[in-house]
Amino acid sequence: MTELSAHHVGVTVADLEQTVKFYRDTLGFPVESEFSVSGEAFATAVDVESATGRFAHLDAGGVRVELVEYEPEGERERESSVNQPGAKHLGFSVDDIDSLYESLDGQVETLSEPRTTDTGSRILFLRDPEGNLVELLETS
Known part of the structure; x- marks a missing residue:
C-alpha cells in the first residue's frame, strides 16, 4: 500500500489578496509561493469547466496552508458554526x-x-x- 503524508490544508477563497494579507499580517504566516494553474487537465481534475486557480502557499509552522481563488467562482457557502455537520x-x-x-x-x-x-x-x-x-x- 502507498504511504500517505500531509501536504497542505486548502481553503477556497473569493479574494486571494485580502485573505493572504490576513494570514500573513494578522497571524504572521510567511508566504512560501504564489502561482496559477489552468488548462484541461486541471479543470478535469477539479471538475470545474474551464477552471483556473490562483494559489498562495503559506507556512504555518510545519503546516502548509493553501489558499486558492477559482475562476469561475462557485456559489459561496453560508457561514457555519462549529457544531454543524461538515463544518471545518x-x-x-x-x-x-x-x-x-x-x-x-x-x-x-x-x-x-x-x-x-x-x-x-x-x-x-x-x-x-x-x-x-x-x-x-x-x-x-
Missing part, C-alpha cells in the same frame, strides 16, 4: 493567546474572548476575511 476550521497553536488577542485589529471577528476549557487549554475562535473559522489554541 483551521487550528493553530499559539504561545500567548491573550497577547495575540490584544494585538488583533478591531476588524477581526472573534466568537468570544479567549477562554480556558476544562482540559486547561485556552482557545479563541475567529473568522478570516472570508468567514472561515480559525481556532487559536494555547496548551498548558
Whole structure:
C-alpha cells in the first residue's frame, strides 16, 4: 500500500489578496509561493469547466496552508458554526493567546474572548476575511 503524508490544508477563497494579507499580517504566516494553474487537465481534475486557480502557499509552522481563488467562482457557502455537520476550521497553536488577542485589529471577528476549557487549554475562535473559522489554541 502507498504511504500517505500531509501536504497542505486548502481553503477556497473569493479574494486571494485580502485573505493572504490576513494570514500573513494578522497571524504572521510567511508566504512560501504564489502561482496559477489552468488548462484541461486541471479543470478535469477539479471538475470545474474551464477552471483556473490562483494559489498562495503559506507556512504555518510545519503546516502548509493553501489558499486558492477559482475562476469561475462557485456559489459561496453560508457561514457555519462549529457544531454543524461538515463544518471545518483551521487550528493553530499559539504561545500567548491573550497577547495575540490584544494585538488583533478591531476588524477581526472573534466568537468570544479567549477562554480556558476544562482540559486547561485556552482557545479563541475567529473568522478570516472570508468567514472561515480559525481556532487559536494555547496548551498548558
